[in-house]
Amino acid sequence: MNIKLKLGSLSLLLFTVVGQLTAQNQTNEVNDFLKDLKGSFKPVLNEYKGTDLQSSQSIEKGILKLNGNDWKCSVTTSNAKPEVIDLKVAFQLQSESAKETAVVANFDFSQWDTKNYVMIPSIIYNGNRYRTIGNGYMPEYPKDMYYNPDAPLTFSNDPQLSPDPSKPSLIDLQTGNMATPAVCFYSPTLKKGFILLTEQQTRFGNSGISIRENADRSVASIQVSAPSVRKLRTGFGDFAPSGDKAADWKKGDEVTLNFKLYSFPANSIPDLLKKFMEVRKALTGANNPRNLVPMSKQFELGTGITSTRWVEVPVGKYYAPENGNDFQLGWVSGMMNTFPMLMLNDAKERERVGIEFDFIIDKLQGKSGYFYGGITAAGKIRPERQHADFPKVQAMVRKNCDALLWMTKHLMLYKELGYGKEIKPKWEEATKKLAQAFVNTWKKDGQFGQYIVPETGEVAVFNSTAGAIAPAGLAVASVYFGNKEFLEAAKASAAYYYKRDVEKQGLTTGHCGDISQDADSESCFGFLESLMALYNVTKDGQWLERAKVQAALCSSWAFSYDPIFPAQSQIGKNKSNMAGAIWASTQNKHAAPGICTASGDYLFKLYRATGDSKYAELIRDIQHANVEAMDMPDHRTTNHGIGTEMERIQLSDAEGKGTIGNFYNTRNSWCETNGVFMALELPGVYVQTDTNKLFVFDHVEAQWLKDNKVIILENKTTHDAKVAVFAETSKQAQTPMSYVAFAKWPKVEVKAGQKVIVNLNSDGTVKSVLKGDMGGKK
Template identity: 65%
Template structure:
């Protein structure tokens, strides 16, 4: 302990049960936290089961309890050239004695707290989850007051949350297994400051605890990180259950170290916090290590083979099954989305099947108002959605209708780009026009799109949420396709509305999934990014690009920023899968999944291309590689189902029980297979910036620049996977990159073949294309 006073930045001083750093030079953690009325508390907690018996804070480097003698070593050092950032390490050691059922904790205590502060825990808590909550189960039924009520408050499922009631204290208990990035964050509008603390997933004691405690007066709040997590209740899918957590017994010599990065920074608004988070979310965990295991071309092959085998002719009509039964579900989980890559096969049989499905959709599912019903049984009976028994008209998801508008136009664009424009039927165009007009009528009448609508009448049945996140994209595309300027104006106005109400003011988007309430979710976050990039594509206005950068940052909060450690005997653990890039579903459905539901995320690539910011390239590369880790292939079994199949569970949390952590489910989900095929289709395997002579690799190959001369760039490609690869290459100048990328640009990307274990060299020149060497 002789060197402790050299490394310690201030002793810890006890005052009224709170410990704060002593006055030290500017740049110490004490000074940093003072800007946000913060102080530090380091303590040892003793439990009886999950009941807290005592908390004993350190006020110096030593702590004497009734049964043992502890020491604490605290180090905090500024990060060079980055003011407002500190690397922090805190080591706790039991020098002598014993400590039964104990945990150690580092708490950031904030006085002068304001309940209007925006609180973020990535993939788990948005705006403190400080909203009305209903039910005590998965996808609870809506109460009567949520129907036909324009004033309905945003309503979530029974999730961990800060209270909306006055004079009621709050306790949010999570583990690092509940989050996409182990972090606790907030933004203070009053102080114009943001705070982010990053920590590690686990210590040798297991996953760490993340706890937020707010007093009844709501004027003080604590963010605590403990080793290990000891929660009274664990959160499930819209409910809670006894956690089963257990604090360990400590013996003499036992030691634990908690590492952090702490950021305090100027922030004018919630978007500033989101953008800061995206910049730093990997700062503590470091670079990811995506594995090259299945080329995108092979993934495309095996997944489209599954889709080929899933075409059915039933009394309702003819279509590719979107799920494992013969009922049809429009949009959301891949109905009339899995058809799109089938068109690109340029195979007459599959093209005819796609045409049959489009006929089926427009003839069987469109209501009188122009809106579509959300699903139909194999026998031809319309499937109602989220209906109360008190309200009889059949409802449908707004999100599914937004998907229908966007994908109808994408199909017609693709057929025309392929030279099959004569296959586009007037009935499809008429149905698409009616749907676009229905959205415009709703906007003009209600000033929003709602969450559920009545296809027969066009009425909004349930208001609020960001369920219409993709509508602006669909309307922008429809405006261009049908040459209707009014629709573009509505697209712009609606996008501004969602951005201001949901992103700027609440720091969340939600209500996009059919199995949640109006909970914050990743699908609306990425879906709204689709809309913002569509508006940039059609208008060329940078304001949409600026908003898209904020929205991408919000999407990043839902995405694993690091490779989490799974139990070694779990299915994911045995495969040693690196899951950075898996995307959490919603604050209700506490699991990650392989990819975006349901899209390629090509808009993230387009954002990278337009800005040159490699963080966006990293994001979409991570998403693609995490998806590949979940694909069932020989020697890499995940679903134990069809070759090329995948499913929606990448489970790090114990929401479904501790035994579920790291285990896949023996099933398949069409939507995860569809988004994988779309990624293989709409994202280039390699992107080359000719001006900077840089390349970025998205596919599962290795590539490096060998030489540069007047004739172009010579690149070496190496395929270390077990499968032959056909790699698409997009090479362009910065001038070319300034023009937004069209929706069918992938049809023009050249491909190069690299056999398994093979190495090839190519010369890239935008003027002359790709030359094999």
Template identity: 60%
Template sequence: MLKQLNGNMHFSISQFGGVRLIAKQQFEKGKLQAGTNTWQLQLQDKPVMGHPEARDITASIVLTRGKASSTAIGVSFDFGNWSRDNYVMVPASIYNGNRYASVGNGYNPAYTKDMYYNAQVPLTISNNPRLSIEKGKASAIELQTGNAATPAMCFFSPAKKKGVIILTDQQSKFGNHGMTISENKTQDSCVFAISAPAVRQQAPGFGDFHPSGDHAPDWKQGDQLALKFRVYVFTANSIPDLLTKFMEVRKTFTGSNHPRNQLPMSKLLELATTICSNNFVRVPAGSYYLPENNKDFQLGWVSGMMNSYPMLALNNEKERQRVAAELDFVVNKLQGKSGYFYGGITADGKLLAEKMSPDFPEPQAMVRKNADALLWLMKHLLLFKAQGYGSVVKPEWETAAKRLAAAFANTWKAHGEFGQYIAAETGEIAVFNSTAGAIAPAGLAIASDYFKQPEWLQVAKESAGFYYNRDVVKQGLTGGDCGDISMDANSESAFGFMESLMALYNFTGDKSWLEKAKVQAALCSTWTLSYDPVFPSESQIGKLQCNMAGAVWASIQNKHAAPGICCASGDYLFKLFRATGDAKYADLIRDIQHAHAEAVNIPPGHITTNNLVGSSMERIQPSDAEGKGSVGNFINTRNSWTETDGMLMALELPGIYVQTDKKKVTVFDHVEAKLISQKGRQILIEVKNPTSFDANVAVFAEKAIQAQKPLGYTAFVQWPKFAIKSGQSCRLLIDADGTISAK
């Protein structure tokens, strides 16, 4: 298999002095003599059923005689005739080899003067592990499996039209495995290696590096270890081919994960909306739900004018008036002359500028926050009307939305992109490049339909096509839409772009957008933990025995996972599942929802944040980027945005989805459901609630033919719900038209 790529595989032992490599020796015909030490290798090579392009390999290594100090074992895949044009990916850590210009040496580095008002600015990342952007320079990436959403190393060769995916497990008795990628000086050969355990000189942090503290174990006679991995070598014509293959196989080696049913969506919604309701403030700047742990307001990104949406969905007069007050505040205080919004304001009314340069003092705002503002302002307007309160919608809100949509359209016409930072007063792009405008096409598509402005839909299509081709197809990444990173690859832009692609399918009915969405969902899957990592037994997550498959990694700079997609339900993944019938999209969003619930603070038995009941925070940490003591430990605080994730998932995802004519039952809520019988136009399902909480479960039932029609943004308002007590079971009779009744 490897010969197709001028590759070969060999096994070795490596002796270290601390983290410095002293000697490395390879096995020859299953044997290795190192001084007085004798090592034996037994190799098992098996085909993978149903996958002729894959092999399962187990390398059992034993020290048959002698003692070996500070020694690791490993397997190397050496690829000759290598090209720096090959796309290299390690899920959640490395995209396109991270072969980009780098700036700063730490968290959220400042931009240099030449990066402002420069349409030719290159994609620039923080100081992360990367292959060299310079020609004629050797480079190496040192990771451990805790740095990856899936323990995998992948690449695509455009010249050979081949893809390679190497999957392994997380750890051995010695700890997490190491994963290294080393390119020679002439950049015509590259080595991918797995070691047991990881022995890195430097561990990557949040935009910097620190001593790893790794160490290799001592071996005595008779000690042995089995190194297991799977290798795929397959035909691939593009980066999207590699990504879609990865999503298909990402769980095949580590096996199915085990989401725990413990917190019904309705209980999660109850707890999180209580927190949000209690965090409504009236300050000199205006009235709003707090998006942070202070009284300043940030628009978009970290919940500003997002957490108000589930409060509006509660459909009670008190919260409706509060939401209206927040919309008044946003459109009256934050919109600049250009139509773009400022990104934030202090409680006493001082506008906040972002990513400023002393050389260019004009106040700037994040393009991402403005894209959020357009999407969520439109969703608020739609929800008011779906609830029968269209008369509450003020002309000022609609005018603000139109001005913002027009600003995006004007920027697109002028520059053919949206940029990363924008000057709110002039509308000029202050920092170009990145996928910061990933969500903008979604907002433009909704606004086009709402205001009957076909020009905006055209801009949405053109801009989404641009991002898809430039970033996804050619680079295999999206990035740069967070306020605390550079243009680094990140998950939020990946999921945000999914929102846009499904919006375009929704408003055009053109299935080519579905095909793009499938590729984008695959990219999203690279950011999502595909298995349940083993955390240190003494850590908080270890003690709670949390199953964290579904936690979403932040960015290649911020090397941690989090509960949920930042400020989104991920309902677009459900919509993709509904439109295609492909269960892997349902599986992905179910994992994300259940991992979120694992992070919610529910005393006395499930304490995570040591904060409010129902609160959550942004750290699920499998890596040692913040030090080895941080692995598996929560941070004792709360984040509004993770709580917003939970509220949105509880609203915009059905608890149970049924296709009545195909007798398919898919469960997202923390209940169990199965088909009992079918009679005529009715089916009978049994539902069990294994949790400690009473639940109110939303059911969305339809025929398969109805699933071919795109799902609207407020469909959840019409989903019927049924109550089920903790520990009890019930039966539901579902008619072909979706009507449910208890039996």
């Protein structure tokens, strides 16, 4: 008996020693991987009382007795390569119970520098290490931001690594706050990049991700915890008590944290961004976009809704947004929602588009050439960002960027559809005057600012990337009007914004009308529009290379995976796959169903120019997420009518835990416009007849039948489809496409439940269509 006891004790001792050695060896392997980053790893147990940390103990050796509780931790590495390693950290309670405990994977980085670029997708850019103002949504600008080109870039009260060395520096988030559960940094001193990818949830729900700098900023700690235990949750420009609670454990409970870690040479912020886009789905894997509603059906529903919003009010006639009869130019509605209405080729709607064109010129263009941002139904100009000490009426630069690009695109589409004679001289004169206003501002101020005075052309608020789309508008206008001065200003300003904002800071900012100068997705995608416009016009490869970097930055704003929403939420009940939803800004902490407000066809153009499918996959994901947010009879979201949409796809608790996954029965017409834009400006199916390239954007399936000239289209949805097929040769793909090329794409009818065989000519035109059947509509 004694011998057996001794043998049993010896076995237990050997097991414990082997376990400790194994855990230590695996930890050492992680540390070896991180050594070039001056990094180290350790698993940790944190005990809490509420959200107050009571103790924090390392469990590096594999076992730990903490306050009478026995814990075990196993560290497993795999697939180790020079630049990537997989890490699995499993924690298990071996005693009876433990209260309010969280498990943590801790990564420390010594030789830290505040010059390091830190990015957490969709919420932290350059550490958000900028001046902050206010304590809530859309704070008022202080007096020093007006007419002051030296005013610092200013954010709302967002999470940040503090720029003030006298204050604590901590970012404390949940995975629900970010488009990809990841932490990335670039060290200019070490010439290295680091990316940590993890998963959204464990069985405890969303995990926590935090970054803490020590007092002298020489060490930074990145922690991933399960569950998340934050003191404060971040809101829309403010903070509130989190309501978080650490987990209560019982014997045998186990939780595993999974990671992919990347350590790689990097000479710049763009190097980190490009690597991020390359690997952002590496841990979560490919997402699963669902085919729900064909793009042609979405176009039909969206334009139908816009048609019903034609109003005749005291100030004039126009298409109004969803929330009243006041007119707003650009950003989310005016002279944007008219574009697909023009494409309808319907005499009544075309007449309405012309009336709105007249309206904005007669009512909103200032003496400088810039436009005011909006006007009430009663005829009162709507001022933007006013300050009591500065009475001149201001307007958003971004709205004027939209106006220039879309007015020019309207003129081009009129001509493409054969209605060039209907273009009034004053439409062209007003568009040209607006382009000249941008040129004048560029020559005078060397930037476009964030807010301008339409009467005088003065920049009222400087800085930000609010002028992100201006180079696109100028480039397109330079072609339409044959004006070289427009193109030179486009090139110079795009180069300026790329170097100042993207290359040096890894962000773009201040594009939305309801934020401060926060980093935001709209300026990010808008600037990609400009870079691709310059490539389109100049054929200069430098713009294409910059566009690749910008697309990578854009990808950080889009869900890279299909997040888990509460099962009883509206999104949860619909079982929606939301990969591709676009987060709004570092202030407005929610995703939305699309790019506000654009089709993102520049991503398709980038795919076409490079052949790199990750750009096509990104815009395909965005399009499918938009449809997931659309109200349909068997897929209720807004309850405001079939085809309507709502902008907040909320995975975070920024608006309270009860808001996660719910739309709350409201709608935002820009989301509907965005869906219509994608249905119009993206092909349903793209093929190259001399290669095996085939990519599907529409809600159908497609495959080659033979010799790259015959494809099968299959529509498994419950709606009939008219699929735009854009086919060409690889040689043709080297020539940038027209901004109105979509007007000539052939449409192939594929009824619900039907297959068709499409026979293509060598030049990509449709030769014939043979219809099949899958049993009719479901």
